[in-house]
Amino acid sequence: MKQPVIPLMLLCALSALLLSLPWLVPHTGALALAAFVPLLCADAMSRQYRMKRFWPYALLTFVLWNAATTFWVCEATVGGGIFAILANALQMTVIWGLFRLSGKLLRGPLPYIFLAAMWIAWEARYFDVDISWPWLVLGHAFAGSTHSVQWYEYTGVMGGSLWVWLCNLGFFGLIVSASDGNWRRWNGVARFSAAFGMLLAVAGPLVLSRLIYDNYEEKSEGTLDVLIAQPNFDPYHKFESMSQAEQTAVLLDLFDGALPDDSLRTAPVLLMAPETFTSDILLNDPQSSPTVRRFHSFMQQHPRTELLFGASTFEFFDTHASPDILARPYGGGGWMISRNSAVLENAQGECEFFHKSKLVIGTELTPYPKVFVPLDNWLSDLFGVPGLMGRCKGQDEVTLLHVGGDIPIGCAVCYESVYGDYCTEYVKKGAEALTVITNDAWWGDTPGYRQHLRFSSLRAIELRRDIARCGNTGISCFIDQRGDILSETAWWEPATLSGELNLNSGETFYVRNGDMVGGMCTLVFLLFVALLVVRAFLPRRQA
Secondary structure (H helix, E strand, O other): OOOOHHHHHHHHHHHHHHHHHHHHOOOOHHHHHHOOHHHHHHHHHHHHOOOOOOHHHHHHHHHHHHHHHHOOHHHHOHHHHHHHHHHHHHHHHHHHHHHHHHOOOOOOOHHHHHHHHHHHHHHHHHOOOOOOOHHHOHHHHHOOOHHHOOOHHHHOHHHHHHHHHHHHHHHHHHHHHHHOOHHHHOOHHHHHHHHHHHHHHHHHHHHHHHHHHHHOOOOOOOEEEEEEEEOOOOOOOHHHHOOHHHHHHHHHHHHHHHOOOHHHOOOOEEEEOOOOOEEEEEOOOHHHOHHHHHHHHHHHHOOOEEEEEEEEEEEEEOOOOOOOOOOEEOOOOOEEEEEEEEEEEOOOOOEEEEEOOOOOEOOOEOOOHHHHHHHHHHHHHHHOOOOOOOOEOOOOOOOOEEEOOOEEEEEEEHHHHHOHHHHHHHHHOOOOEEEEEEOHHHHOOOHHHHHHHHHHHHHHHHHOOOEEEEEOOOOOEEEOOOOOEEEEOOOOOOEEEEEEEEOOOOOOHHHHHOOHHHHHHHHHHHHHHHHHHHHHHHHHHHO
């Protein structure tokens, strides 16, 4: 029997297109609700033709999806980008392969329920492992369609993943029923129930979201004035073209030209600068940093201001033995640990630190350090270089920064804003507003920085917190508690942006209860695994 190769490839390409568009084009999140249908149809067709190997078609779909949406990673690192695309696509293909395998032991709709539960369980786990790349979690498809998912304050982004699978399986079920003749054999009540159930699955969350959006009132228990500076330094030529002192002068000139009259100011003003603005801070002695001293001098001239900025910081340990597996030898003796930090400095020169914990693999993080640090050390010695992998060390738990000494805020450093469940920890610790500092310039003018920006809108909905976002080259913005971007800067232009954050101490259902959708799907997945084990081995025992 001739295999339908071309139709299968076209169906896979269509699924890849429908999956990709929500990440590339704003307000197209609804396409994800049917994006898996062509792939499911291709899978069913392959079964009809008794094809033994469907995995190349599944792999094709997922490689195309990953490549179309995250190709921009190659702007920063070609090897890392290719690895991210292929590794992520391979994991998705393994999930699809397990779904195909389950079809040999389960009947009816059970393999499809297993597929949805397994996929969501994988996504939930993907947030916590060392090699973590949850950029394409299905719930993120609605980052450009925030009016559709205001109920994320109850479910978090994993609720969106569940919605995607419910709708895709529903549409596929109707197609199968129509093609095998069951639809014609159903009575009127059955047809109405199926059609109404599908309508409810698609439209119900949309209507609920609209009601929540229209009736939500911005919570305000006070406000915090914020002034964002977007210095617009090209990170690939940052230190070749300008010294740190010159960059600091550019930043402070931006602030100086935008600050209101000091004599009229009674409340604190938070000044924001981007991630990794400076690299001259030794955590053992912050005051030895020329940047810290220059900021101190500036704020003494502008009372009631405090400055939040990103820094590549270092901590020195004068010991013979390494204090941590991530430490590197430093100078003639001792060890050094690197961190990607958010620093809040006040007019007295006092500094409060938060160290980024969700680190980028390869450039900042050596995953599974007990395995890969010795390997990195061996390769480094072999090639005569200081190190091939990044070894930043993050905090063990989330802490807050305090503006004016009594206004608690959370600061997500770059990649951390992708992790919804992680960001709930800021609110649990008492954060009344959220800030994001980032440097998305590494990716150039690609969809990457726009996708990253839109994820912050989802965090605003999940937490119901105002967000001030500062990017080195943009886009910097203010986001309200409904996820709406109130004001923003242009991309790749020096700019300042002023606004205020409404302070809110309340907690959403999602903050209080965590990722219940991911937890329930993980439980369902484990129950299915147990069922599959029983189905696989019980007949042998009976024989």
